[in-house]
Amino acid sequence: NAGVMQNPRHLVRRRGQEARLRCSPMKGHSHVYWYRQLPEEGLKFMVYLQKENIIDESGMPKERFSAEFPKEGPSILRIQQVVRGDSAAYFCASSRTGLVNQPQHFGDGTRLSIL
Amino acid sequence: AQTVTQSQPEMSVQEAETVTLSCTYDTSENNYYLFWYKQPPSRQMILVIRQEAYKQQNATENRFSVNFQKAAKSFSLKISDSQLGDTAMYFCLRGGGADGLTFGKGTHLIIQP
Numbered sequence: 001n002a003g004v005m006q007n008p009r010h011l012v013r014r015r016g017q018e019a020r021l022r023c024s025p026m027k028g029h030s031h032v033y034w035y036r037q038l039p040e041e042g043l044k045f046m047v048y049l050q051k052e053n054i055i056d057e058s059g060m061p062k063e064r065f066s067a068e069f070p071k072e073g074p075s076i077l078r079i080q081q082v083v084r085g086d087s088a089a090y091f092c093a094s095s096r097t098g099l100v101n102q103p104q105h106f107g108d109g110t111r112l113s114i115l
Numbered sequence: 116a117q118t119v120t121q122s123q124p125e126m127s128v129q130e131a132e133t134v135t136l137s138c139t140y141d142t143s144e145n146n147y148y149l150f151w152y153k154q155p156p157s158r159q160m161i162l163v164i165r166q167e168a169y170k171q172q173n174a175t176e177n178r179f180s181v182n183f184q185k186a187a188k189s190f191s192l193k194i195s196d197s198q199l200g201d202t203a204m205y206f207c208l209r210g211g212g213a214d215g216l217t218f219g220k221g222t223h224l225i226i227q228p
Contacts, residue, residue: 033158035160045157045159045160091216091218108217
């Protein structure tokens with residue numbers, strides 16, 4: 001029973017390029033959450049999605065960042081025109097339902113480095 | 116694979132009691148960090164306490180303290196004088212080195228009035 005799969009594990013981009021981070025939730029999970037861990041800081045909630053819907057994007061930067069979770073395929077976190085400050089580890093978690101006491105299962109993260 | 120194990124999916128205690136959340140981990144590294152994060156219903160991840168593996172002294176932050184036993188790879192969180200606002204999911208994390216962060220599955224802590 002595979003856990004949450006994130007790819008790539010490491011991603012290097014030059015300033016101005018686009019970064020696409022993928023997250024495949026655990027089997028049977030339809031709720032996905034994205035978090036960002038900035039160097040020297042803690043984890044920051046970004047966005048919560050259920051299949052084809054964005055439920056809560058209160059933690060998403062207003063520009064350049066977007067997320068989707070299509071009916072088929074993984075959830076995608078997309079960062080356009082990346083800047084140095086986007087360098088961070090991005091973690092995805094999934095849960096079976098959106099109830100607050102449902103356990104979230106985390107992936108191994110994608111480390112994004114901006115040159 | 117490096118793992119972090121939280122053996123208590125859910126715990127419930129009365130307000131003002133002391134509660135201990137357990138966490139064990141696996142690592143082949145010598146230098147690493149351990150964290151406890153609190154996740155309230157807002158889904159934010161709030162850093163509760165952090166421990167550097169090279170430090171023998173247990174970290175303490177107000178009502179929160181840890182019992183770090185490096186040889187046993189154990190990192191439990193003690194909450195003293197528990198408050199209703201402590202109700203949340205608590206995640207134990209191991210980080211550092213090339214492996215990045217590894218999360219435990221979480222413990223749902225309920226503080227009863």
